[in-house]
Amino acid sequence: MNKRILPGLAAGAVLALSFLIAGQTLPKVGLPILTTSAGQSTDVTTLNIVLEDAGIAYDYCDIPTAEMVADGVGLGGRESGPGFHVESTTDQAKYPAGTPYKAVVFAIGASMKGMGASGLTLDSEETRLKKVIELCKQKKIFVMAVHIGGESKRGPAGSDNERMIDAVAPFADALVVTKDSNKDGRFTKIAEAKKIPLTEVEYALGLVDIVKQIFQ
Amino acid sequence: MNIRRLIPLAGTLVLAVLLAGHMTGAAGQSAAAGTDTAIAGEGCTSILVGKNASTDGSVMTTHTCDCGTCDWTWRHVPAADHKPGSTRKIYHISQYKTWPPSEGLKWDLYKKDLAGLEIPEVAHTYAYHHGMFGYMNEKQVSIGESTIGCQRKMQNPTPAAKLDLSMLTLLGIERAATAREAVQIMGSLAEKYGYGFHDDGEMLAVADANEAWIFEICPVGPLWTPESGKPGAVWAAQRVPDDEVSVCPNESRIGEIDLDNKDFFMASPNVVSLAVDMGYYDPKGGKPFSFKRAYSPVEGSAVSTNGRSQRLWRFFDIVAPSRKLKPETPNMDLPFSVKPDKKISVQDVMNMTRDRSYGTPFDPVQGIRGGPFKNPNYYRGTRVIDHGLAEYSTVTQSRAGLPDPIGGIVWIAFGSQDTSCYMPLYAGMTEIPKSFMVGDHWTFSRDSVRWAFDYTDFHVQVAYSEAIKDVQAAQVKYETDLIARIPEIDQQALALYKKKPAKAAELLTGFAINNATTVTNAWWKLGDDLLVKYNRLYMYNAEKRGFSRGQPATPDWWKKAARAFDILMEPEKK
Numbered sequence: 001m002n003k004r005i006l007p008g009l010a011a012g013a014v015l016a017l018s019f020l021i022a023g024q025t026l027p028k029v030g031l032p033i034l035t036t037s038a039g040q041s042t043d044v045t046t047l048n049i050v051l052e053d054a055g056i057a058y059d060y061c062d063i064p065t066a067e068m069v070a071d072g073v074g075l076g077g078r079e080s081g082p083g084f085h086v087e088s089t090t091d092q093a094k095y096p097a098g099t100p101y102k103a104v105v106f107a108i109g110a111s112m113k114g115m116g117a118s119g120l121t122l123d124s125e126e127t128r129l130k131k132v133i134e135l136c137k138q139k140k141i142f143v144m145a146v147h148i149g150g151e152s153k154r155g156p157a158g159s160d161n162e163r164m165i166d167a168v169a170p171f172a173d174a175l176v177v178t179k180d181s182n183k184d185g186r187f188t189k190i191a192e193a194k195k196i197p198l199t200e201v202e203y204a205l206g207l208v209d210i211v212k213q214i215f216q
Numbered sequence: 217m218n219i220r221r222l223i224p225l226a227g228t229l230v231l232a233v234l235l236a237g238h239m240t241g242a243a244g245q246s247a248a249a250g251t252d253t254a255i256a257g258e259g260c261t262s263i264l265v266g267k268n269a270s271t272d273g274s275v276m277t278t279h280t281c282d283c284g285t286c287d288w289t290w291r292h293v294p295a296a297d298h299k300p301g302s303t304r305k306i307y308h309i310s311q312y313k314t315w316p317p318s319e320g321l322k323w324d325l326y327k328k329d330l331a332g333l334e335i336p337e338v339a340h341t342y343a344y345h346h347g348m349f350g351y352m353n354e355k356q357v358s359i360g361e362s363t364i365g366c367q368r369k370m371q372n373p374t375p376a377a378k379l380d381l382s383m384l385t386l387l388g389i390e391r392a393a394t395a396r397e398a399v400q401i402m403g404s405l406a407e408k409y410g411y412g413f414h415d416d417g418e419m420l421a422v423a424d425a426n427e428a429w430i431f432e433i434c435p436v437g438p439l440w441t442p443e444s445g446k447p448g449a450v451w452a453a454q455r456v457p458d459d460e461v462s463v464c465p466n467e468s469r470i471g472e473i474d475l476d477n478k479d480f481f482m483a484s485p486n487v488v489s490l491a492v493d494m495g496y497y498d499p500k501g502g503k504p505f506s507f508k509r510a511y512s513p514v515e516g517s518a519v520s521t522n523g524r525s526q527r528l529w530r531f532f533d534i535v536a537p538s539r540k541l542k543p544e545t546p547n548m549d550l551p552f553s554v555k556p557d558k559k560i561s562v563q564d565v566m567n568m569t570r571d572r573s574y575g576t577p578f579d580p581v582q583g584i585r586g587g588p589f590k591n592p593n594y595y596r597g598t599r600v601i602d603h604g605l606a607e608y609s610t611v612t613q614s615r616a617g618l619p620d621p622i623g624g625i626v627w628i629a630f631g632s633q634d635t636s637c638y639m640p641l642y643a644g645m646t647e648i649p650k651s652f653m654v655g656d657h658w659t660f661s662r663d664s665v666r667w668a669f670d671y672t673d674f675h676v677q678v679a680y681s682e683a684i685k686d687v688q689a690a691q692v693k694y695e696t697d698l699i700a701r702i703p704e705i706d707q708q709a710l711a712l713y714k715k716k717p718a719k720a721a722e723l724l725t726g727f728a729i730n731n732a733t734t735v736t737n738a739w740w741k742l743g744d745d746l747l748v749k750y751n752r753l754y755m756y757n758a759e760k761r762g763f764s765r766g767q768p769a770t771p772d773w774w775k776k777a778a779r780a781f782d783i784l785m786e787p788e789k790k
Contacts, residue, residue, distance in 0.1 A: 042371060043373060045368060045371055045438070046371075046372075046373060046438035049369055049439065052369075053439060149373065149374070150375030152331070178374070180375050202441075
């Protein structure tokens with residue numbers, strides 16, 4: 001067999017491992033989008049790299065408030081500073097500053113180190129997330145939540161990571177998680193209870209194809 | 217305000233203003249996040265000494281485990297034989313995660329965090345001592361560590377990366393009989409099973425009785441999968457020349473690599489190709505490939521970072537002042553290693569771990585920075601080697617000419633190096649002091665060795681310039697004098713080893729545990745004595761049952777500085 005096609009086949013096999021819970025279809029959402037963290041773990045960096053690999057431009061802010069999200073593309077011209085990071089790869093020729101976001105994508109994952117660096121506590125992070133999600137619902141902005149940290153980043157009920165899941169996942173319009181993040185079926189239960197499309201992927205790589213399908 | 221009175225204070229005022237500006241500048245440096253490189257600025261320092269660069273022929277490594285909130289406990293793991301077909305469970309071990317003592321100890325509880333992988337076990341695993349990392353095994357293979365960071369897109373916090381750094385060092389130290397083997401084992405396992413999760417760019421100082429290597433490893437990004445057929449890590453290793461010394465202060469040290477020179481370089485098969493694929497190196501650019509410039513580039517010098525990146529220059533200035541390396545030189549241009557002006561002893565290395573850059577442009581107590589008692593812990597703008605953050609520090613010695621269980625020593629000092637005392641654990645010990653195995657930052661415990669040293673450290677802070685002299689006197693008694701006794705202990709153990717190795721192990725174990733108990737008790741008492749002596753900032757003399765109100769004396773320059781600050785803060789009169 002030609003060794004060159006082996007990696008391609010392997011990647012295909014990985015993607016084939018991602019599946020949607022039966023009877024559900026992936027929603028289609030337009031651009032522009034904002035990525036952010038729910039819990040300030042480094043998983044949001046993975047999410048951004050996934051989008052870059054998929055060729056999807058995005059705005060990113062680690063701790064956007066509802067007001068910032070409401071300001072749309074460019075987040076009102078805010079700039080990075082200590083404990084606050086903003087990045088914009090959105091094509092502003094196509095989506096000028098201020099264009100309302102069509103979607104906010106949350107990478108769920110709690111990191112006390114990350115929250116500390118941003119001057120946040122679990123309580124203040126929960127409050128921030130609640131307000132951002134309320135705005136999304138009010139403005140009909142699509143909410144996508146991903147959990148790609150795996151089983152090791154999960155925790156018992158009430159723990160840091162689980163509080164972040166509680167703050168975002170039940171209010172999402174789409175959930176994408178790695179299989180080992182959902183070993184206990186927690187995301188399945190949330191998806192079934194709230195009728196949210198849930199997609200499981202084997203690796204973060206599987207998320208590339210998913211975001212390509214959703215953000216067309 | 218009488219203008220004449222202001223003149224003598226003007227210098228101090230200028231100093232205060234400059235100081236304020238300096239501190240702002242230093243803080244600004246720390247806001248480097250959000251760039252394409254995940255910079256590791258506040259981590260550990262690791263020193264390496266080649267066998268012909270040391271006074272006694274030992275190969276040395278160090279690790280200042282600088283964290284401030286991490287676990288400090290140690291364990292001894294005995295050697296073991298394993299049946300064919302048995303497997304080794306792989307765990308995710310976070311360097312930062314701790315548990316309350318009521319829940320248990322880290323080195324029991326981490327086993328709840330399986331990485332979802334079991335790998336084929338080897339027939340025999342060596343005995344070793346470990347803390348945050350594996351430090352010394354019974355074959356004298358030793359390890360030190362320093363985080364170097366990597367390009368942001370290389371980080372892989374996903375569960376596809378099964379191996380964290382701590383786990384990798386445990387595997388390396390339990391399987392390797394030489395430093396080269398340890399490098400190859402850790403590198404190949406990381407390639408196969410993926411490296412990252414809790415960690416990113418990291419450096420390990422890997423040594424045995426003959427060689428010292430700098431091993432640097434980075435993840436390959438979050439989209440890696442084991443099915444890709446590509447390595448799940450990228451790494452390189454460079455040997456420190458036998459007559460030279462090197463250091464890693466949270467900055468990648470490996471530049472150009474010559475893989476044809478197998479005695480000095482090793483690397484993963486993707487070491488260049490990954491950089492090309494990720495856009496970090498252009499082979500057509502006319503410049504040779506550099507590991508550090510591709511994967512962990514850090515700009516700046518000791519001067520340009522206001523001292524935040526001065527440890528690299530400082531180390532070379534200590535060991536080779538004749539080189540006259542300039543603090544303005546970009547760190548990436550400083551040498552990989554240097555030949556020291558004079559050979560270096562284990563005490564020299566211990567003292568280097570205590571270095572505070574006194575007398576340099578980055579002196580943390582210059583001017584009013586250290587307060588009236590020249591306390592180097594007040595001013596944190598300069599990142600010195602002894603930053604007061606260490607959970608513990610290690611100095612390993614691997615010594616040829618002695619059987620491995622006797623030749624290998626890991627010296628451990630708990631807490632801040634300046635107020636602590638290095639205590640030896642021989643490679644051949646079969647257990648370690650119980651007080652090394654317990655304790656955490658949030659629960660005071662007289663059962664934990666660390667708290668004895670923190671207890672003394674706490675009482676030193678009040679009148680640092682005076683109290684540190686009491687500590688240094690104790691260090692001479694319990695550290696310097698012990699170093700002088702080591703050859704005698706070696707010979708006693710050697711005589712027993714020739715008859716029955718187990719008897720030598722008993723001797724070394726008993727000696728080290730007894731010494732640790734003696735030192736720990738001495739530091740508890742030292743803390744008590746300092747409390748009494750400097751109580752209420754007087755100086756009490758326990759022997760004469762007297763005290764002096766004027767001692768320790770507050771220096772005149774401090775009084776002037778305090779007055780200058782008052783003037784600076786006075787509201788303007790209209």
